[in-house]
Amino acid sequence: MFRQAKWDEPLIFELSKPGRVGFTLPEPIEDIEVQVPEDLRRKSLELPEVSEPEVVKHYARLSEMNYGVDSGIYPLGSCTMKYNPKINEEFANHPKVAFIHPYQDPRTVQGALQIMWELEQWLKEITGMDRFTLQPAAGANGEFTGVMIIRAYHLDRGEAQRNEIIVPDSAHGTNPASAAMAGFKVIEIPSNEQGMVDLEALENAVSEKTAGIMLTNPNTLGIFEEDILEIAKIVHKAGGLLYYDGANLNGILGKIRPGDMGFDVVHINLHKTFSTPHGGGGPGAGPVGVKKHLMDYLPVPLVEFDGEKYYLNYDLPKSIGKVKEFYGNFAVLVRALTYLKIMGRDGLREVAEIAVLNANYLTQKLKGTRGYELPHKELRKHEVVFSAEPMRKEMGVKALDVAKRLLDFGLHAPTIYFPLIVHEALMIEPTETVSKEELDAYVEALKRISEEAYTNPEIVKSAPHNTAVRRVDDVLAAKKPIITWRMYKELKKKGEVEY
Amino acid sequence: MGKHYIPNSAHKEEMLREIGFKSIEDLFSDVPKGFVKEFNLPEGKSEYEVFLEMNEIVNKNKTVLEMPTFLGAGAYFHYVPAHVKYLIERSEFITSYTPYQAEISQGMLQALFEYQSLIGELVGLEIVNASMYDWGTALGEAARMAARVKKKNKFVVPKHIHPERNMVLKTFVEGADIEIEYVKWNEKGQMDLEELKEKAKNAAGVYVELPNFFGIIEEQIKEIGEIAHENDALFVVGVDPTILGIIEAPGSLGADIVVGEASFLGSALNFGGPRAGIFATKNEKALIRQMPGRIIGMTRDAEGKRAFVMTLQTREQHIRRAKATSNICSNEALVAVAAAIHLASLGPKGLKKLGEIILKNTAYFKKRLSEVAEIPFDAINFKDVPATFEVPYPIIHERLLERGIHGGFYLKPYFPELDESALLAVTETTRREWIDELVKNIREIINEAEL
Numbered sequence: 001m002f003r004q005a006k007w008d009e010p011l012i013f014e015l016s017k018p019g020r021v022g023f024t025l026p027e028p029i030e031d032i033e034v035q036v037p038e039d040l041r042r043k044s045l046e047l048p049e050v051s052e053p054e055v056v057k058h059y060a061r062l063s064e065m066n067y068g069v070d071s072g073i074y075p076l077g078s079c080t081m082k083y084n085p086k087i088n089e090e091f092a093n094h095p096k097v098a099f100i101h102p103y104q105d106p107r108t109v110q111g112a113l114q115i116m117w118e119l120e121q122w123l124k125e126i127t128g129m130d131r132f133t134l135q136p137a138a139g140a141n142g143e144f145t146g147v148m149i150i151r152a153y154h155l156d157r158g159e160a161q162r163n164e165i166i167v168p169d170s171a172h173g174t175n176p177a178s179a180a181m182a183g184f185k186v187i188e189i190p191s192n193e194q195g196m197v198d199l200e201a202l203e204n205a206v207s208e209k210t211a212g213i214m215l216t217n218p219n220t221l222g223i224f225e226e227d228i229l230e231i232a233k234i235v236h237k238a239g240g241l242l243y244y245d246g247a248n249l250n251g252i253l254g255k256i257r258p259g260d261m262g263f264d265v266v267h268i269n270l271h272k273t274f275s276t277p278h279g280g281g282g283p284g285a286g287p288v289g290v291k292k293h294l295m296d297y298l299p300v301p302l303v304e305f306d307g308e309k310y311y312l313n314y315d316l317p318k319s320i321g322k323v324k325e326f327y328g329n330f331a332v333l334v335r336a337l338t339y340l341k342i343m344g345r346d347g348l349r350e351v352a353e354i355a356v357l358n359a360n361y362l363t364q365k366l367k368g369t370r371g372y373e374l375p376h377k378e379l380r381k382h383e384v385v386f387s388a389e390p391m392r393k394e395m396g397v398k399a400l401d402v403a404k405r406l407l408d409f410g411l412h413a414p415t416i417y418f419p420l421i422v423h424e425a426l427m428i429e430p431t432e433t434v435s436k437e438e439l440d441a442y443v444e445a446l447k448r449i450s451e452e453a454y455t456n457p458e459i460v461k462s463a464p465h466n467t468a469v470r471r472v473d474d475v476l477a478a479k480k481p482i483i484t485w486r487m488y489k490e491l492k493k494k495g496e497v498e499y
Numbered sequence: 500m501g502k503h504y505i506p507n508s509a510h511k512e513e514m515l516r517e518i519g520f521k522s523i524e525d526l527f528s529d530v531p532k533g534f535v536k537e538f539n540l541p542e543g544k545s546e547y548e549v550f551l552e553m554n555e556i557v558n559k560n561k562t563v564l565e566m567p568t569f570l571g572a573g574a575y576f577h578y579v580p581a582h583v584k585y586l587i588e589r590s591e592f593i594t595s596y597t598p599y600q601a602e603i604s605q606g607m608l609q610a611l612f613e614y615q616s617l618i619g620e621l622v623g624l625e626i627v628n629a630s631m632y633d634w635g636t637a638l639g640e641a642a643r644m645a646a647r648v649k650k651k652n653k654f655v656v657p658k659h660i661h662p663e664r665n666m667v668l669k670t671f672v673e674g675a676d677i678e679i680e681y682v683k684w685n686e687k688g689q690m691d692l693e694e695l696k697e698k699a700k701n702a703a704g705v706y707v708e709l710p711n712f713f714g715i716i717e718e719q720i721k722e723i724g725e726i727a728h729e730n731d732a733l734f735v736v737g738v739d740p741t742i743l744g745i746i747e748a749p750g751s752l753g754a755d756i757v758v759g760e761a762s763f764l765g766s767a768l769n770f771g772g773p774r775a776g777i778f779a780t781k782n783e784k785a786l787i788r789q790m791p792g793r794i795i796g797m798t799r800d801a802e803g804k805r806a807f808v809m810t811l812q813t814r815e816q817h818i819r820r821a822k823a824t825s826n827i828c829s830n831e832a833l834v835a836v837a838a839a840i841h842l843a844s845l846g847p848k849g850l851k852k853l854g855e856i857i858l859k860n861t862a863y864f865k866k867r868l869s870e871v872a873e874i875p876f877d878a879i880n881f882k883d884v885p886a887t888f889e890v891p892y893p894i895i896h897e898r899l900l901e902r903g904i905h906g907g908f909y910l911k912p913y914f915p916e917l918d919e920s921a922l923l924a925v926t927e928t929t930r931r932e933w934i935d936e937l938v939k940n941i942r943e944i945i946n947e948a949e950l
Contacts (some may be wrong), residue, residue, distance in 0.1 A: 345541025
């Protein structure tokens, strides 16, 4: 049985002892007196006073109360939590990468520009696109870039009336949010009973107002949109463009290209498909690729190679501008290129094949277990969505409870309650980097939870039992927000918190 | 290649058989015919071969450790204590994701709560999110938020806003039909208040940077805030957090929203990324409801013990979809944690001292620069110093580079009225010898050019 570390670790502020310091600074070059105007001068600053060993122990202990891909299986659906190769880190932290300034003369950063240029060549071939920007910091930042490009394209053609973006009801929440940020009206269309885009609904949704459609393929159910060519035809015929959300690229990597399916714009997540670590929520990177007809609208600058040297090209008069400072999350790009060089053509194909094998293996092994059902088609790509609806109906045990109980076995939960079209959804994406034994253990745990749900539901409903803390009260967190130390102190003083 | 990352490569047949499939192709039978193709990519390589290849590539870079470099302009060479990198590379932190499952992710949640708390102390505001992508995107979000809160569509910024940030801002507001108005600078290189009074009419927000793009401390920051408030606009302040040990918290100077760059603490230059945007606001419902980004809150667990969890999520894309306050999902959590660890290590005295060192080094640098250039503005500088040269700056840049010194950021392409000016910067890492070398060489270059 799993037991997570349970340190009663205070806040760093509560460790503070006046007089302690955690770092020694150099002295100024000359002790020149500079007078900051009195009313702007800092009056007080309450930061913790702690020494270096205390800082290290504090955060080392906190890390022990955290679970990462290196701790065990982490099958969060649509997040592609694959193993993060350690060689990637060596180069991301290399002094020749860490100590270069973004405004350095291009002649002094040829290595950095080469990394970006080479990465772009890989991504172009993998997706079937003609050009890439590496600037977006994450998937959603990439989506925003992509829809802004779609917007610029239609405006440039004098089609300002194209102000609608279509998204299926199974789409990631970022899709409609990104489209709305770019000023589009979002038209949601239902999925059919097989979990795919309903062609009739799509036909009815397109018009002279259609700017484009945002799709994930394989979709969020892990199902390959078999009618993709028909979808592309309908949207293109109406004058719209196809946007590919690359969150699920792992399911087709090295085998099938979005560009060949008719997509005009693609974003990919280097932190998902290309093995860069997720960092507890970021940094990631969300490069965006486009077909030729959209190249003029890409953010500035692009990286060019003239056969001898690499340089930054800002000369794009129709560019949408910038979506992020400088050139994106460069250290993440370094990791992704390192990974790509190791994997190569053969390795990338193996990634998709084993990712799909693992997901289907888990699907077949779990299928038929009491309390879980498998809506939609059986054949999946990189992920599968089960429903815990029967368990909820029969025993009052919800997907949330199943997720929490999984933690007790030292297994990370799947994504839950998403996609929204599946009730009590358990969205499982094992990735290619887990072993057969880990898959078997995961299925065993889900089966055991099913058994518990029907014999001793309390143990599931009161889970987790073995983690650093017990079930967290998120309702209270929203009702009585405590967001910072200064809010906490205030409430504590008034006697309004006991924790 | 790369099979060493893929354990089940060794068990394909066995696994396929167990689930009743004949071949891998069967698993892709739903893909239309002709879609699956051979990619034109290099074959995989061994880790050692890639190690050599990547080494060769990165070694083509010349770092700021190898040539005295006077670039700032929004990215600064600070020394980050070694233990910061050591701690954020702890695999439980770096290989985790957004803490959706709070109970098993308390470490990251508490670390992010501490980040929010440390930034809250620094900027003097109660509500801080767990990071945006960078300063520029945080500013873009702030402009959008101001427009939603005030239901007006004008956002006022200084003409001397960082050009990079300005470009990001413009892209972010385009879809929201927000108009950006620019206020000129005065003879001290600071926002012109007379023009601001005009332009602030009907504004949703007024923005100022601390220090501003010229490295200058805007001395009338309080007045700018008052003008914003007189016009029922939100006062948005963009900060370099390393100045906040010596400058009053923007929250105490009237700021309603504070944005800024957290990666100036805890991160290396990294060619400009990853970074992390600071986003903070006041503890007011109307503002919190419109906040972008993930927010970590303190609460308790089923046994009454203190615990942390992502909270106030009804603002976010996974719940509100098209009506969300922002589309942000992944943020820059690890960069934020690095900033927190660096800040905690500095403590109040360290941050104050850091600010003082930079202020003194900048003053010294300005004095030395004035031997070979004209300093266009009489003001207090922090890190960046604009300098106007008698000879075209590209010539100086070129000749300096030949001598193994990297000059500053050429201003003319963005601010033609500043003529042959460049922005040169120092920090606590700058050495006296570097400045001596720079000044000596610029003097020689100017003399040569004038011959």
